Structures are given as C-alpha cells and as structure tokens.
Amino acid sequence: MRIGVIGIGRMGRAIVERYASHGYEVFGWNRTAKKIKDLNISNFMALEYPRDVCEKADLVFVALSDIESVKEVFHQENGLLDGLRSRNIILNITTITPNAAIEFSKEVASKGAIYVDLPVLGNPTKIRRGELPMLFGGEREVLEKIRDTLMVLGKKIIYVGEVGKASALKLIFNMVLPSIVVLLSEALNIGRKAGLSDELILEALMESPLSAAIERYYDRITHPNPPASFTMKLMLKDLEYLTRMTYDLGIPTFIPPVTKELLKSAVANGYSSVYYAKIHDYLKKLSGLM
Ligand SMILES: NC(=O)c1ccc[n+]([C@@H]2O[C@H](COP(=O)([O-])OP(=O)(O)OC[C@H]3O[C@@H](n4cnc5c(N)ncnc54)[C@H](OP(=O)(O)O)[C@@H]3O)[C@@H](O)[C@H]2O)c1
Numbered sequence: 001m002r003i004g005v006i007g008i009g010r011m012g013r014a015i016v017e018r019y020a021s022h023g024y025e026v027f028g029w030n031r032t033a034k035k036i037k038d039l040n041i042s043n044f045m046a047l048e049y050p051r052d053v054c055e056k057a058d059l060v061f062v063a064l065s066d067i068e069s070v071k072e073v074f075h076q077e078n079g080l081l082d083g084l085r086s087r088n089i090i091l092n093i094t095t096i097t098p099n100a101a102i103e104f105s106k107e108v109a110s111k112g113a114i115y116v117d118l119p120v121l122g123n124p125t126k127i128r129r130g131e132l133p134m135l136f137g138g139e140r141e142v143l144e145k146i147r148d149t150l151m152v153l154g155k156k157i158i159y160v161g162e163v164g165k166a167s168a169l170k171l172i173f174n175m176v177l178p179s180i181v182v183l184l185s186e187a188l189n190i191g192r193k194a195g196l197s198d199e200l201i202l203e204a205l206m207e208s209p210l211s212a213a214i215e216r217y218y219d220r221i222t223h224p225n226p227p228a229s230f231t232m233k234l235m236l237k238d239l240e241y242l243t244r245m246t247y248d249l250g251i252p253t254f255i256p257p258v259t260k261e262l263l264k265s266a267v268a269n270g271y272s273s274v275y276y277a278k279i280h281d282y283l284k285k286l287s288g289l290m
Contacts, residue, residue: 002056004054006029006062007064013036026057028046029047033046048078049078051080058087061093062094081107089116095174096241099164105163125229136160138162138166143159175238179259181277182259189284202214
C-alpha cells in the first residue's frame, strides 16, 4: 500500500518517517511547503496539493490542527475531496469532535471513498518507536483490511465502533491528563508555600493510588526545557471540543471547564506553543513562586 500524509507537522512528520523507514512509498503535502521541501527522507515525495496525495496514495493520513484546518484542506481548490478515488481510505488522526468526524465521513463517502475516525493516544516519539495506541472508529472490515499496515505505527488498536465514537473517547482521554497535571502542580505549589520540599510532597503522594501518574508527570512538569511535543494551544482546543461534545450530549461537566479556562489564560499570556504540562510554570507565576 502507498501511504499519503496530509499535514506534516509534529505528528505527520513522525508518520512519514516511520513508514518511509519501513520501505513504504510515502507522499505528503503541507500547507507551508517550505517546511517539507528539504526533508531528506528516502521513499518520501512532497507534492503540491492535497489532491495529488489522494491520487498517488491508497491510505491517506490527515494530521492537521483542528476542525477548521480539516475543513479547509477538504474544500480548498485542488483539495482532498477533489482527489478522492474509491480506493482511498482516509485516516483522520486530527483530534476533533464526534459531530465533525461524522460530517467529514459523509463528505468522503459521497466521493465513494472510506473515512476512518482514527484519533491517537500518543506523541511523535511513540510513532517513531512504533508504539502508538490508536482508537479506530469505522467499519470493522476496513480495520481488518489495513490492520497490518497500521501496526507499523503501533502495537495497539482499540476498535471503538462507528465513526464519531473514537473521537468521543479521545476527548475523554484528553480531559483526564491536563486535570491531573493541574492538580499535581497545585499540590506542589501549595506545599512549597507551606515550606515543604518537593521530595517530601512526592514521598507522601507516592503512597496514593495516583502514584503511577505522579511519578510520570512530576519530571515532565518540572523539566526546565521539555520538548513541545504537544502544545498548550492544542490541549486547549481538545478541552474546547470536549465542552462542545458535552453541550451536545446535554451533560453538565465541572472540572474540565476550570482546566480549560486556566489553559486559555496561559495561552493568552504567551504559553501557546510550549509543552502543555508547563501549565505548572504559569501556576507558579500566579502563586508568586516564579
Ligand atoms: N503532538 C501530539 O503529541 C499529539 C498527540 C495526539 C494527537 N494529536 C493531534 O494531532 C493533530 C496534529 O498535531 P501536531 O502536534 O502534529 O500539530 P502541529 O505540529 O501543530 O501541526 C499542525 C499541522 O496542521 C497544519 N495546518 C494548520 N492549519 C492549517 C490550515 N488551515 N490548512 C492547512 N494546514 C493547516 C500545519 O501546517 P503548517 O506547517 O503550514 O502550519 C501542520 O502541518 C492535532 O489535532 C493534535 O491535537 C497530537
């Protein structure tokens, strides 16, 4: 199978590298062409339009920022919809709302091609190592047809059901992580103000049922220069989409909106492109600790 990648940012680039290094022919497009013009990856070819990618490839990953960017790439002149063939399978890894996934799948189906709702639970490093967990929303037969090719990216594919359900599950997943990061940050900041060392706070928290998460996140939130593998702006977008989903479901939600507003405030204060766990630094500033 020939692979296409539309949107060669952090995630898209890791997908390109992984497949190319496994001998697949890979075709890609990025809005800012100069970012990929000089990519020196054997088996990879940069193309001029999203349309060209669909024409050259069978499986086409879409790895864009948000709903608006996917809409734009679908509908622009020489865009994705212009190039679709019945052999194309569109794998959208962009984190979006369930309703948006359903709309995109209808548009793809109207061209006789197949859409898969494929949000993912890992970062570019996991892709490069072939350890990316994926959530699959779409026809089970499609999954079986492409399973081996998808497994180049990761060891685990969770079959969630029809299109839209995988996006719902992804938003639930991303609701939990930032709230844990905020809670841990606040615990550390309160402790520091109370004259307790990080070591003591951690020693006590490690006795709690959250020890695994605390161990994993402490290093990330206190690291002076973590790589911006997942930015504050993207995490804010995911919580905004969760809010839309819960509105559509008519269900009240209490903790995520607080986390979302905190991230919004950090983004408005210059943290847009930094690693999302650096919300810790922003909270330190608000607490007079920085
Ligand atoms: N990074 C992670 O760890 C991670 C993990 C799981 C899920 N995700 C999700 O995966 C998606 C991609 O994340 P990422 O980290 O790869 O983001 P990223 O590095 O910011 O890349 C975003 C990509 O979208 C393109 N884009 C943005 N607006 C566009 C528009 N209007 N038209 C055309 N292209 C546009 C950008 O093109 P330009 O280069 O031209 O700006 C770039 O190729 C997001 O939905 C994110 O939530 C990310």
